[in-house]
Amino acid sequence: MTRTSATATAAATDGPSASERLLFGGELTYDHGWGAHDGAWLKLGLRAMAGSLPRQVAVAVRLAREADPRAFATVALSEITRGVAQAVSLVAVNALLVELLAPGDITGRLRAALPSLVLVAVLAVIGSACRSASSAATGILEPKAQRVATERYLGLVARVELEAIEDDAFHKLMDSAQWGADSARRMVGYCTSVVTSAISLVAAAGVLTVLHPVLLPLLMLMALPNAWGSLTMARHRYISWHRFVQHVRAAKLIGQLLINQQAAAEIRVHGVAPFLLRHFRRMAETSEREQTRLSWTGARTHVVADAARGAATLATYGALGLLLWDGRMGLAVAGTAVLAIRSGAASITDLVLRVTDVQEEALFVADLQTLCEEAARRAIPSGGRDLPDTVDEIRFEKVSFTYPGADTPSLHEVDLVIPRGRTVAVVGRNGSGKSTLVRLLSGVRLPDSGRVLWGGVSTAEADRAQVFDRVAMVAQDFYRWPFTARVNIGIGRSAVPMDDVSITAAAVHAGADEVVEKLPRGLDSLLARGYKGGQEISGGQWQKIGLARARHRGGALLIVDEPTSALDPAAEQRVFDQIHRLAGSGRTTVLITHRLHSVRNADLVYVLDGGRVVEHGTFDALMDPATGTGVFREMYELQARQFLRPGVPAQASPFDAAGEERSP
Numbered sequence: 001m002t003r004t005s006a007t008a009t010a011a012a013t014d015g016p017s018a019s020e021r022l023l024f025g026g027e028l029t030y031d032h033g034w035g036a037h038d039g040a041w042l043k044l045g046l047r048a049m050a051g052s053l054p055r056q057v058a059v060a061v062r063l064a065r066e067a068d069p070r071a072f073a074t075v076a077l078s079e080i081t082r083g084v085a086q087a088v089s090l091v092a093v094n095a096l097l098v099e100l101l102a103p104g105d106i107t108g109r110l111r112a113a114l115p116s117l118v119l120v121a122v123l124a125v126i127g128s129a130c131r132s133a134s135s136a137a138t139g140i141l142e143p144k145a146q147r148v149a150t151e152r153y154l155g156l157v158a159r160v161e162l163e164a165i166e167d168d169a170f171h172k173l174m175d176s177a178q179w180g181a182d183s184a185r186r187m188v189g190y191c192t193s194v195v196t197s198a199i200s201l202v203a204a205a206g207v208l209t210v211l212h213p214v215l216l217p218l219l220m221l222m223a224l225p226n227a228w229g230s231l232t233m234a235r236h237r238y239i240s241w242h243r244f245v246q247h248v249r250a251a252k253l254i255g256q257l258l259i260n261q262q263a264a265a266e267i268r269v270h271g272v273a274p275f276l277l278r279h280f281r282r283m284a285e286t287s288e289r290e291q292t293r294l295s296w297t298g299a300r301t302h303v304v305a306d307a308a309r310g311a312a313t314l315a316t317y318g319a320l321g322l323l324l325w326d327g328r329m330g331l332a333v334a335g336t337a338v339l340a341i342r343s344g345a346a347s348i349t350d351l352v353l354r355v356t357d358v359q360e361e362a363l364f365v366a367d368l369q370t371l372c373e374e375a376a377r378r379a380i381p382s383g384g385r386d387l388p389d390t391v392d393e394i395r396f397e398k399v400s401f402t403y404p405g406a407d408t409p410s411l412h413e414v415d416l417v418i419p420r421g422r423t424v425a426v427v428g429r430n431g432s433g434k435s436t437l438v439r440l441l442s443g444v445r446l447p448d449s450g451r452v453l454w455g456g457v458s459t460a461e462a463d464r465a466q467v468f469d470r471v472a473m474v475a476q477d478f479y480r481w482p483f484t485a486r487v488n489i490g491i492g493r494s495a496v497p498m499d500d501v502s503i504t505a506a507a508v509h510a511g512a513d514e515v516v517e518k519l520p521r522g523l524d525s526l527l528a529r530g531y532k533g534g535q536e537i538s539g540g541q542w543q544k545i546g547l548a549r550a551r552h553r554g555g556a557l558l559i560v561d562e563p564t565s566a567l568d569p570a571a572e573q574r575v576f577d578q579i580h581r582l583a584g585s586g587r588t589t590v591l592i593t594h595r596l597h598s599v600r601n602a603d604l605v606y607v608l609d610g611g612r613v614v615e616h617g618t619f620d621a622l623m624d625p626a627t628g629t630g631v632f633r634e635m636y637e638l639q640a641r642q643f644l645r646p647g648v649p650a651q652a653s654p655f656d657a658a659g660e661e662r663s664p
C-alpha cells in the first residue's frame with residue numbers, strides 16, 4: 001500500500017485533540033493517535049522539514065555510500081561532469097551566437113563559428129553519457145539504500161524490551177517509520193536530481209551574472225512562489241498523515257481480519273463480514289472528506305503560487321526587453337540570456353520540486369531515525385554480569401510487577417525458589433499471575449521491585465543474553481511459524497544445523513514424529529495453509545511441535561506453560577511423563593498448568609492468587625489438612641469432583657421403538 005492509498009483508506013476527523021476518539025459505529029474505537037509522545041515526534045518531523053537541505057542530502061549521501069560505494073561514486077562523478085559540461089556549453093553557445101551575428105559574409109561567419117559548434121555537440125554527447133551512467137547507478141543504489149535502512153531498523157526493533165513492543169506509541173512510530181525505508185530509497189534518487197538541478201542552475205546563474213547583474217535576482221524571484229507552494233503542501237500532507245496513521249493501522253487490521261485464515265470460519269458462521277465491511281467503509285468515507293479538504297488547500301495554494309510566478313516571469317522578460325531596447329545589451333548576449341534564463345528556470349522548477357520531495361521524504365526518514373533512536377534507547381542492554389556456570393537455584397525475592405498502564409500489580413511481593421534439577425509447578429486461577437511470573441523468570445520482563453536471582457545474579461544486572469540462552473520455553477501462545485516442520489522444530493536454536501538426526505530426535509521425544517510422518521513431505525512440509533503445498537495441522541499437533549522445539553533448543557531451564565491444553569488424554573499423559581523424565585535428567589522444569597492431577601509428581605507446588613503466593617509445598621503437604629492451608633486442596637477436589645459427578649439422567653425419547661412420535 002502506498003502512503004497515498006493508505007491515507008485514502010484512513011479515517012478522518014475534524015481536529016487533532018488528544019481527547020478525541022474516532023468512534024466506528026459506536027462499537028469499535030481507536031485512539032485518535034496524538035499522545036504526548038506523538039506531538040513531540042511530529043514537532044521533530046516538522047523541524048526536520050524546516051531543517052537545512054544540506055543536512056538532509058547528507059543523510060542520503062551517507063546511506064548511499066554505505067549501500068554501494070562504487071555506484072555512489074559513479075553518480076557523483078557523472079553529475080559533476082554533467083554540470084560542468086552544461087556550464088561550458090552555455091559559454092560556447094554565447095561564442096557561437098557572437099560569431100554568427102557578427103558583420104561579414106555568411107561563409108566566413110559559419111567558419112568562425114564552427115569550433116564553438118563542434119564544442120557544443122561534444123559537450124551534448126558528454127552530458128548525455130553522464131546522464132545515462134548516473135541514472136543506471138541511481139537505479140542500482142536506490143533498492144540497496146532501502147535494504148540498508150530496513151535492515152537497520154528491523155535489527156534494532158527486534159532487540160527492544162517486550163514493554164516497548166506492547167506500547168501503542170512505539171507501535172505507531174513503527175508504522176510511520178516503515179514508510180521511512182521506502183522514503184530513504186526515493187530520497188537517494190531525489191537527491192541526485194537536486195544535485196543535478198543545482199549544478200545546472202549554478203551554470204546558468206554564472207552565465208547570467210556575467211551577462212548582466214540584474215538578471216540573476218530576477219531569475220531567483222521566479223523560484224520563490226514555487227518553493228512556497230510546494231513546501232506548504234508537503235507540510236499539509238505530512239500533518240495529515242500523522243493525524244491518521246492510527247486509523248490506517250485500524251483499516252489495515254480490519255482488511256487483514258477479513259482475509260484471515262483463523263477467522264475465516266467464524267466470519268462465515270457468525271456473519272461477521274458485513275460488520276467489518278461497514279466499519280471499513282465508514283473509514284474510507286471519512287477519509288474521502290479529508291482528501292477533499294487537502295485537495296481544496298492544494299488548489300488555493302497553487303493559484304496563489306502560480307499568480308506570483310507569472311508576475312515574476314513577466315518582470316524577468318520585461319527587464320531583458322528593456323535592456324535590449326535602450327542598447328545596454330547586444331542581440332547575441334540577449335539570445336544567450338534567453339537560453340540561460342530558460343535553462344535556469346527549468347532547473348529552478350526541477351530543483352524546487354525535488355527539494356520539496358527530499359524534504360517530504362526526509363520527514364519520514366526522520367521518523368525512521370527517531371524509531372532507531374527510540375529502539376536503541378529501549379533495547380535490552382547488551383552485556384552485564386555473567387551468570388555462574390551452574391545455577392543452583394533461581395530465587396524470587398519480594399518481586400512485584402505492574403504492567404504499564406495497569407492499576408493493580410500482577411505480581412505482589414512474590415517469594416519463590418526453583419532448585420536446580422527439580423520440577424516446580426505453578427498453579428492458580430485465570431489471571432492470578434502465572435504467565436507474568438514466567439516472563440520475569442525468563443528475563444523478558446524485569447521486576448519493578450524485588451529481585452529475580454539466577455544463582456545470586458539478578459536479572460536486572462545480568463547479561464540477559466546469557467539468561468535467555470539457558471531457557472527453553474513452550475508458552476501458551478508459542479509462535480506457529482509459517483515455515484516447514486523442520487524449521488518449526490529447529491528455530492529455537494537456529495544457529496545449530498537443522499539436520500535430520502537432531503530434529504527427528506527432538507520430534508520423537510515430544511511425540512511430534514507421528515505428526516511429521518503423516519505430512520506429505522515429512523519434515524520438509526510447509527506448515528502454512530494458503531501457500532503452495534502448505535499444510536494445516538491441529539492445535540494438539542502444533543503443541544507437540546512446540547514441545548519438540550523446546551526439546552531441540554535444550555537449555556538448563558524448561559518452562560512449559562499449559563503444555564497439554566490441546567492434547568488428547570493419551571498424549572497428555574505422555575507429555576507429563578516426558579516432562580518428569582526431563583526433570584530426572586537434571587534439567588530444571590517449571591510447569592504451569594490447570595490440570596492439577598499432573599502436578600502430583602512435581603517436587604514443589606506454588607499456588608498463586610491475585611498475584612500473591614498463597615500457598616506452597618509438596619503435593620502431599622498441600623493435600624494434607626494438617627499441613628496445607630486448604631487453598632490447593634479445595635481447587636484439586638473441585639476439579640476431581642467434575643469426573644466423579646454422576647451422569648445426567650437420560651431423558652425419555654419423544655419417539656417410540658418404531659420411530660413414531662409418542663403421544664403426550
Ligand SMILES: Nc1ncnc2c1ncn2[C@@H]1O[C@H](COP(=O)(O)OP(=O)(O)OP(=O)(O)O)[C@@H](O)[C@H]1O
Nearest residue numbers: 166403406410428429430431432433434435436437
Ligand atoms: N501484557 C499485559 N499487559 C497488561 N496486563 C497484562 C498483560 N498480561 C497479563 N496482564 C494482566 O496481568 C494479570 C495476570 O495475568 P497472567 O497472564 O499472568 O495470568 P495467568 O495466571 O497466566 O492467567 P491464565 O491462567 O488465564 O493464563 C491479569 O490481570 C492480566 O490481565
